[in-house]
Amino acid sequence: MRTPPEVSQVDFASAIAEFKRTVGQEWVFTSDADLDLYRDAYSPFLNEPEERIASAAVAPSSTEEVQEVVRIANRFRVPLYAISTGRNLGYGGSAPAYSGCVVVDLKRMNRIIEVNEANAFALVEPGVSYFDLYRYIQEHRLKVWIGCPDPGWGSVIGNAIDRGGGYTTANYRNHFDSHCGMEIVLPSGELLRTGMGAIPKAETWQQYKSGCGPWIDGIFSQSNYGIVTKMGFWLMPQPEAYLRCTVSLPRYKDLGPLVETLNYLENSRITSGFPDIASPLNGYPPIGQLQLWNETGPPALTDEHLKLLASATLGYSANREAYGRRTGIAYWELWLSFHGPMEVVEAQWQATQRRFAAIEGAKFRVVNRVALPIDPTKAEDYHEPELGIPSLRAFSIGARTPWSPTPSKGHMWFSPIIPRTGAAIIEANRVFSAAARDLNMPLFRTFTMPACFWERSFIFILATPVTEDPATNKRYREGFKKLIEVGGQHGWGEYRTAPVFQKTVMDVYSFNNHALQRFHETLKDAIDPNGILSPGRYAIWPKHLREKQS
């Protein structure tokens, strides 16, 4: 049997025996074959000694069982690592941040406790996936939408507390922001409810977020202060119509006005669907079209266009712009979507066009004008998550095809937050493409567009490949860390990262001699004095490991 570091074999055997008594023999896993299932399929340390792996896994089926598992772990000082569905691919998978932890696998806790159509909210357990919630809503014919990330197999809770994002309207696609109320097993085993859930008879747990007094929900995301066993989410009332349109702009210098206009429209809620900025002239697709490109190949480019792509710097050359104007290929193409009653979305689109018409040469196109709900057999014609439909089509990213003959084994998402301006997009391209060139990392083809998951900022997201060659992976890991540091020098920090990089990322958040990090540690020591819960997650180490790990 594997054992966690700093736990004796005798103590571990006793802990395992008690876990078995608590959750049932068949829900405690110690064989190598079973524990292999908890390895991170995208680990940048795959098969290397530093790969993070579990010493055991335990799968409780209720909050009470989670509480008891935590108490046992405290008695034997066994480190735990909680996962919901454990599909955090690109950000660590289901592997613990600290090798040797016992994974607390919550996928058996998959009850949908409530879906309230009248006030559009849900209360779920951690094992509930987007597929599960979607199926429940469909089967009960409820007129609400979920906001889901590209892979629909993830956990509604797991994704939200890792602060993931989706593709519907602004206030629903930020999954942590759209939560309302949490239930948490603290490292002591005590049970806590936040917001209105702290009032025993409240019916408003999922209806008012902050309750009264300090609002603490945020500290249970991207942290190791508790195991979340229930969480409420606001759902989107099923819209009557969906309108998807593009705004095309012909000149390089239009990027700044594009972003400014988008910001005004989005911050005013005139447009609120996922904005997606592409650059047809730079051969850069909108995220929403990526899966289609992966499935059927990117649009064919002329030889002249291909030659121009090879030549420009920072996505610009006068020749390229002239070519675009001659052939009608836009420099920038903003994909916008509107959800609501048809007359409202049409009016929003009108107002959007009026605003963008101030930019010379702006062209407008309606891509889809759809009455909802759509015929499910037609869902494939769309980027499903934009319609609140979970899917796995995004994994065509890994397909071996004539246009992608050597797909990577996986990837690590490099995803710094940058300001929402055109200038920042160009600056991020300048800084990161130079760094990637120096580091010999194949991250840039021509010019990279940021993703608009969040309001008011961009994520400049780059997929760093994981390969089958340890030497290459080592180079990419080191390069990835360098990119984090380079970003930090420009005031850009990751919104989320895999355990391998969490320390480097958190080091960037260094204001006032790392006051934030020290505060996290103060909390950790107070809440989890034995340091049993997810040690090292987001570089928050318990006291007894802090020095060794820093």
Place this chain on the structure above:
Amino acid sequence: MDRREFCVSGAVAVAGIMAAHAQPTPVPAWRSGSAPPDALYKVIFDVRFAASQAFGLAAASVGRVTTGIRGDVTSLWLNDLQRQWALSRAGIAGMTTMHSFFCLQQLAKDHWMRAIVCAEHRQQGAAADAQRVARIVGIQAAGRAPTLDPQLVSWVIAA
């Protein structure tokens, strides 16, 4: 180490990393490929590839239930496997692209099921494992060896 080797020897690698004492896991007899399993629920093929289609047809001809996909496994999961695996952890086999297999392998983890054979056709030496898959499905008993296509993987997922 390549992906195919990883499929087979991942457990060994981890054992090395953790200096672990391996625990014997009970292995159903059919996993050795000596006899087709009754517990094999379904055979998956990808309609876009001739070799895979032939594999699906061959599987159907020996009485296997088959499902054709086009890369994406969403519908197969939502409308079939999710319910099936909630009832019983029945094995599945297939000849698909790596990314379809990857998704099914990840989904199988929900039920503590895993890939027990995975032969990436483009890798040297894949033929033997691909034949093992064919044997497990029962195709070889009917005298048909699978055609290999470098874009595809032959695999079996089971508890």
